[in-house]
Amino acid sequence: MSRPSSVGEVIIVGAGAGRPGFITVEGLEALRTADVIIYDRLAPRGLLRHARPGARLVYAGKAPGHHSMSQEDINDLLLQHAREGARVVRLKGGDPLFFGRGEEECLHVLRHGVRCRIIPGIPSPLALASLYLVPLAGRGFSSSIAFATGTRSGGTPLGRDEIRRLLLSADTVIFVMATRIYRDIVEEAASTRGPEEAVLVAEDLGGPGERVWCTRAGSREALLQRPSPPAIIVVGGAARWAMENAERYACSSSARTGRR
């Protein structure tokens, strides 16, 4: 496809989660041919070795408590490099449009007349599913599934009534960025669905502290746990299937299926 000779383009690439090999073929190809790669804290670092020699690598991640670059700065940086004629890859953890804010970056660039496209990535809950045999959705045990973040746009934590409403409407509910409200989730799960309801937690998936464990919402053990971020909290259908059918694979970071 031709493009104006003086203007580059922006490609927002989902790096996926869990394993570096979970990036898409098209995503990797974009990485390999980029002039500039602007990457996130959550994007697997191992992927950067695929950059071509001479490519410029820019870190734009936000570590908790540290501000490296504001969203506005990142938007402008993408635009600036593209306007200089570069093929710019913006590498993000997981999927760019699944709690990834890729839409803001792409829209900013498009509104300034620069081409932008997005390549999807495997979000962390789907990586968890494949690595630990936790089927997120399937007829019978998990016909509906809901995803929510632990904090609302203003930064306030998700309320008890919102947690309850989600638990009452979908068979499986998955909370991301929600370790702060873990106790609320477990207590609401026990009260709306009964103390035996299954809860599965994955901490630091793909990282050095990867740990996956299962518990029952009403158990003493469930309340004693304190998951560390980043974590995924799965309640109901999918977690129940995993505990009942595949506990040795799903509920332990050491016993696995046929995994590397």
Place this chain on the structure above:
Amino acid sequence: MSRPSSVGEVIIVGAGAGRPGFITVEGLEALRTADVIIYDRLAPRGLLRHARPGARLVYAGKAPGHHSMSQEDINDLLLQHAREGARVVRLKGGDPLFFGRGEEECLHVLRHGVRCRIIPGIPSPLALASLYLVPLAGRGFSSSIAFATGTRSGGTPLGRDEIRRLLLSADTVIFVMATRIYRDIVEEAASTRGPEEAVLVAEDLGGPGERVWCTRAGSREALLQRPSPPAIIVVGGAARWAMENAERYACSSSARTGRR
């Protein structure tokens, strides 16, 4: 990794959706080295050209109204080939554990002592998101998101009250395999969220009939439409963001962002 010389393994691979290049790097590698590939109707056929010469290709898809192979037959076929020492890839459209029944196949194989692993894939709603700039989830406009199928395990369609409960609990609700209940969805969206609520529909994503369009739940136009399967129906947050910010990209199959 070593394996017993006489027993093969099963790798369940999500082919992804939307574009053949959306398969993962690890998934493509598994395809390339497979002795046997058992593939689905929904898996992009273009991927099969990556099979190595001599690989055996077996079609196991279920066309509507035609039974080619039962789930039990597929389970047994996977096991049989692996026991003969083959490296067996089971290629499925989308993600194997997101309404894909990959868990049944993997569990069957594991229970018979054969290694099984799963490689995730991009589910069709995420492919839609990236291709048409429809951000599925993001703080502010779509803090929570729910996915549901149009039919329950017994084959009965999702009821009005279940549709309503989903619409009342999550900002964005995505229905898959739900063209039969399209009218119920639109009517419930108009009554629970108001006639201006945004609805976005993607038909045959990645196929020859790919068509994406937007409407308002309470409009006359919305009720005149009859989406054809396979389709994805997006109600609320994500569709609203797309209509308000990126209508020319999100609501038309011809105008696109920077896409091939």
